[in-house]
Structures are given as C-alpha cells and as structure tokens.
Amino acid sequence: MEYRTLGRSGLKVSTLTMGTMTFGGGGAFSAVGKTDLDEARRMIDLCIDAGINVIDTANVYSNGVSEEIIGEALGGKRKGDVLIASKARMRIGKGPNDEGLSRYHLIRECERSLKRLRTDVIDIYFLHEWDGLTPLEETIAALDTLVAQGKVRYVGCSNYSGWQVMKGLGISDRHHQPRFVTQQIHYTLEAREAEYELLPISVDQGLGVLVWSPLAGGLLSGKYHGVSAAQVALAWLLGRPAVSSLVIGGRTEAHFKDNIAAASLVLGDEERTRLDVVSRPPVLYPYWHQQFTA
Template identity: 40%
Template sequence: MSDAVDMAYTRLGDTGLEVSRLCLGCMNFGSERPWMVNDRRASIDLIHEALDLGINFLDTANVYSTGESEDIVGDAVASANRDELVLATKVYGDMGEGPNSGGLSRKHVLDQAEASLDRLDTDYIDLYQIHRWDENTPVEETLSALDHLIETGRVRYIGASTMTAYQFTKALYTSDIEDYSRFACMQPEYSAVARHEEQNLLEVCEGEGIGVIPWSPLAGGFLTGKYERGAGPEDGTRAAASESVRSYFTDENWAVLDAVESVAGETGATPAQVALAWLLEREPVTAPIVGPRTSEHLRENVGALSVDLTPEQVERIAEPKAPRYPQR
C-alpha cells in the first residue's frame, strides 16, 4: 500500500488485530439513496484510494443497498493483499419479506454469513457484527451461531452495534459463562454532538477491553460546517433527506460547532478534521468510521490524523454538550 506511512494503526480493543485509525464506512457505496455515490466504478476507485492511503479497515453490512455495498467492496478488494485487510460486515436487518428474513436467529445469522461471504468474494470475514439487539431471539442462540462461525473459520472476530449497556453486558457475561467467543468491539453512534453513549456503552467498553468504532463521527455532515444556522438544508444534501441529521440542528449543537470552527481556525485544519481529531482523543475510541463520497473528502478525513489538539481545545469542544442517555 503506497503512502501507508501517513496512516496510524492500533489494536482493536484487547485483541491482537491491527486496524487503521480510520475505518472506511461503505454504506455510501450503492444506489439506495440519492446522497450515495451511486456509481460502481467511482465507488471502487474510492476504495482503492483508501487502501493506497493505508486504510486497511472497511465496514459494510448486508442491508446496505440490499447487498450491493458488500458486492462493490468484494470487487474493490479482489486485487488487494487479503492478509492486510480487515473486512467487517453486519447482520440483523431484513433481507427479504418472508419468514426468517431478518433478526438474529441461528438460521438467519448462518444463512446471511454465507451470503455475505459470497458477495464479498472472500473465504472469511474478519469482523462479523450484530447490527442491533434482537428482542425475539435468546442471546444464547445468537452467540452460539456466532461462535460456530468462528470455530468453522468463516469469521475471525465478532462485534456488536447500538444497544443498551445492559444488553451488551448481558451478552458479554453470557459468552463468559457459556464459553462462547466474546465480542471484540462495539459500534455506537458517537461524535462531538452525539455523546449519549458516554453514559451508556462507552463505560462498558472501557471496563471490558472492547474496541470502539463510532459511526457517524461527523454527525451526517453537521460537524463539517456545511449547514447554516437558521437555514434549511439545501436539496441533495443528506440533511435534506434525513430527519435524523436535521435533529442535530439544536442550540446546544450549534454551540459545539462554533467551538469546532474556532479550533479549526487556530490549527489551520478544517472543521471535519478537528471533529475527527477530537474523537480520536476520546477513550476508548479505536477507529471512527468515515463515509467519504469523494476523493477530496477521503483525503480531508485522513488529514485529521495529523491534527494535534491541546487539552484546552479538546475541553472547549466538549464543554457545550452535556452527555445524557438516552439522547434527547
């Protein structure tokens, strides 16, 4: 991988697995939403550029454009050194309309693992994650299925995403009691304007040696400074199509953005780089999941690794926001 000297690497939680300090989120690679890349060749080129910059950690899911994202990732990495790559995908969401098309039953987990392996065109998945908690399936059934995937060599590590601290702790302790493979990482929403997990999952992760790979580290583009206070989002932007992104438009969050932009002016960095650099300073963050749609966005994100924030700047960005769980 050329230019890899610009990339930093770390271990995923308490494991020996080395991952880049930025993870390439692949949800944008597909045609499900108008704000996605919507061009297969451009998606593959962007993945190749990320690999050239030293990113070895790619995250997708079976439900992203109903398998299209996984298929694109598989094509993109076909010529890469598989031993260096860490391919991550997820299971839970509905992949059809009939019975057993979603959830975390043993049947669905095992069937979807095989389908993801086919789309990714690989013999094994490095990190297989449950996308959500399944209230309708005993956690022992899910963990047994995931353990089977590891024992049979189809999966190397397992992870989870977006649940309560109680649910995650229950899963970890069940693994310990039943001698199943343990979750190595958690994928929560986390950014300078979404800090609710500091009062929920992050304490568990830090105490249990779990890696953290935050999704939406730029809050759907809010922390890039692309939106204006008091003005509606422009057509074609993610906020225009997403109520969840527009939910960031609060006085408290605008104050955080003011601090981010102030620090950006002091450091000569962009607001996006400062927001990522702030997150990289948080414990126990391993690798924020960035979702660039262009080469310029990708290189800007990687540039965050060279932004050094002072303790005062880190605190100034944190000060306007009071972490609460659940977020409100």
C-alpha cells in the same frame, strides 16, 4: 496512519475505517449517496494508500450491492492487510426469516455476505442491532459456529444498550464462546449519550470502539489549525476513551481526502477542554447522584 489494538484482541486497526454505506446507493440508503464500481475502486485505493486497513459494510447496505462492489473492487483478493467488517440483523427480504439474529438468519446471511465479498472469511462480524425476539444464547451460539468454521474471525455488536452488551458478554463467558471484542456505536460532539454507559463498559470490559457517523453537523464553525471543522470533530473523537477507529465515508474522493486528514491532527489540551465544555451532555440519574461520592 496510527493503528490501535481492537479491545482485548490482538488485532490492529487503523484509526480510520472506510465506510461503504453509499456503495450502490439502493434501497433504504439511496438518500445517503450513490457510489458506482469505478469510483469505489478509486476510493478503496485512496484509503489503502493512506494506510486505512479496515473496510466496513453490511448485508443491508443497498441490499447487498455494497458488499458486491467491495468484492468486485478487490477482485476477490485482499489488498495488503485489508480487513473486512460486515453486519447482519436488518430485514433483507420479504420472508419471515429474512431479518433478526436467529441461528438460521445469521448463518445464512454470513454465507451470503462471503459470496458477495468474494472472500472466505469476514474479519469482524457485527450484530447490527438488538433482536428482542431471539434468545441471545442462540445468537452467541451461532457466532461460535461461524468462528469455529473459520468464516468469521472476531465478533462484535452494534447499537446495543449497556445491559444488552453485558448480557452478551456474560453468556460468552459462561459458555466459553466468542466474546465481543468491539462494539460499533453512534458518537459525536453533538451526540455524547454513549458516555453514560457504552464507553465506560468498553473501558471496563476491554472492548474496542468503532464509531459510525462520527461527524458532528453544525456545532463547529470556522477553521482550527487551518483544517476543516469536520477534521476537528474527528480528531476530538480519536482522543476519547476506548475509541479504536472512526468509520468515515464520503460521496466523493474529495470528502474522503478531507476526512482522512483528521488522522494526523492532534488537538491541544486547552482546545480539547473547550470542545468538551461546549458539547457536554446533561448528567442523568443515577450519575449525578454518584458524583457526590466520586
């Protein structure tokens, strides 16, 4: 397993991250899959044995059950150097303050996540999505409080647009508050919109990139190097600028094993070029105009 430095932090993360959206299989994510405690234990051990050192979850996955299963599976103790990443922002209840990125909601949900995970610190805490109703200054200040209290080590954002990422970084820099060290984005061979702004921002601002749902469906067919199309899609992503880690999941141990194998696959320059060409997105304005002077 390869390890990469996460952005401008000193934290080393494995190129594959264990995704746990299927853990519990309840709520809005019931259609994704259902992984019970015993199977979760086996999958966690499988990933750790393969060298994966990051487990990704969120308070909203199965309404908190995913975090509970992780806490139960780890027995309240970290195995080796396992890092835990979680998120908050989505609706988690019926109350008026049960969603968003207000100081109230963010601090409360972090504390609830810590209890469910049976740990005293979350290594990477993501803002799960943009909240246009809460001043970003309030949100960044709340993250500052959580870091100062030792409840969170690093902070990041997820599903933000380019200007939203830059606004957050600007607030952090002006007020000397914790800066995003990573962003978690959707990026596949079939969906390369992140290349317009999010990846260039990551390179320019020193953000590590975690990719959620990294598998392209239907684009690749057949076998390359005697491995699955899914492994090729993952290997292509690991060669993209600023990408630190891919969040992989699986309904079964077999799915996880297949995805884990991508960590050792290296694509040649010609193969990578062919994949780039066949999946290249259209060039939008103002980028096509800037090509004239690039």
